[in-house]
Amino acid sequence: MEQACVTSVYRPREPVAVRLTLAALRRGAGDPAWWFAPDGSVWQATGTADGPATRHLLVRRDGIHVTAWGPGAERAVAGVPDLLGARDDPTGFDPTLHPVVREAYRGRAAMRIPRSGNVLEALVPAVLEQRVVGLDAKASWRRLLQQHGTPAPGPAPRSLRVPPTAAAWRAVPVWDWRRAGVEEARAGTVLRAAEVAHRLQEGVNLPLEEARRRLLTVHGIGPWTVAEVASRALGDADAVSIGDYHLSDLVGWALTGDRTDDAGMLRLLAPWAGHRQRVIRLLELTQAARAPKFGPRAPRARPLH
The missing domain is CATH 3.30.310 (TATA-Binding Protein)
Structure with missing residues (x-):
């Protein structure tokens, strides 16, 4: 029916x-x-x-x-x-401060920073992306949802899956984590977050700094993961993922023609304070495919079986 x-x-x-x-x-x-x-x-x-x-x-x-x-x-x-x-x-955002940002913004002024309001659904895939290649993390997320997500209600596409609840994440067997290429450290972080998911979810209705502080109380969650969650679940238009394997190089290359480190990235993004995530999104959309490949790469996850 x-x-x-x-x-x-x-x-x-x-x-x-x-x-x-x-x-x-x-x-x-x-x-x-x-x-x-x-x-x-x-x-x-x-x-x-x-x-x-x-x-x-x-x-x-x-x-x-x-x-x-x-x-x-x-x-x-x-x-x-x-x-x-x-x-x-977007009040106060000035794309004309740099020609690359200006060009990226052209035709993309209607892009907004989303606020999903669902902390756990943003947090788990961010944890899976810690310290591994993005393609592997996405494959792990896909396999875990296919196994432990539930079919989407209504006349939805058959492949659509609702991400697991906190209780369902806690019930994932250790062998399913391993088959998904997720080692004990990342799986443990997800389980610890699932134990206090209600407290983390409360952060949606709290000041941003308090929400970020609550995330940091979970062992295994650091500033990089907090920024990834804040930019998606909390609508933080200023979030910057410090410690990312590639982000500082992308920002440096796009804005100066050369790679940089986290400190250099923060200096380059400083003119857009309050809108740094907006600039990052624009650069990722328009410059990532053109940027040279800088090392080192994140390690590969354990192959899926």
Whole structure:
């Protein structure tokens, strides 16, 4: 039987590039929690305080049409404005301070910094990306969701999976972590975060610094992971992932033509204080494919079997 749905039309005050905004939340093209459909619409499977939900967003001339299914459908619909950056305020952002940023911003002014409001769904894949190649982390996330996620409610694509709840993450057997290429250290961090997931989730309604402080109390979560979560779940337009294997080199190369370190990256981004994550996103979108490959690379994860 087809499940009842909740519908709405979101009409943002300013234009929003839906796919460009939501791309930051998707962990690769094979992320089982997302599907960017050929018709231009976006499907997402997510958890809410009321239970799982499927969101479908379709841009039409009169606004962004939202349909949601599942126990969490009403919350999923209510969260769409934040998801699409309604709280993101670009006031004070000056792309003309550097020609590369100016060019990147052209045609992408409608990109917003999303605020998913779901800390655990942003945190787990960020932990999986610690210290390993991004492709391996995405493969681990994909395998874990396929095994331990639940089918998306409603008439969603069959491949769509709702990410595990905190309790479900705690129940993942050790051999499934290993088969997904996740060693004990990263798996342990996820389990510790799942134990206090309710406290971390409370950070969504707290000042940003308090939310960041709570994340840092979990052993295995450092400034890099906090920035990754803050930029996705909390809508932090100024987050900078210090300690990233490649980010400082990308920023240095894009803005100066040469690589740099974290301190140099912070100096280069300083003119955009308050909007550093916005600049980083623009550079990743437009410069990452052109940038030379600098070493060292992150180590490969244990192969999946």
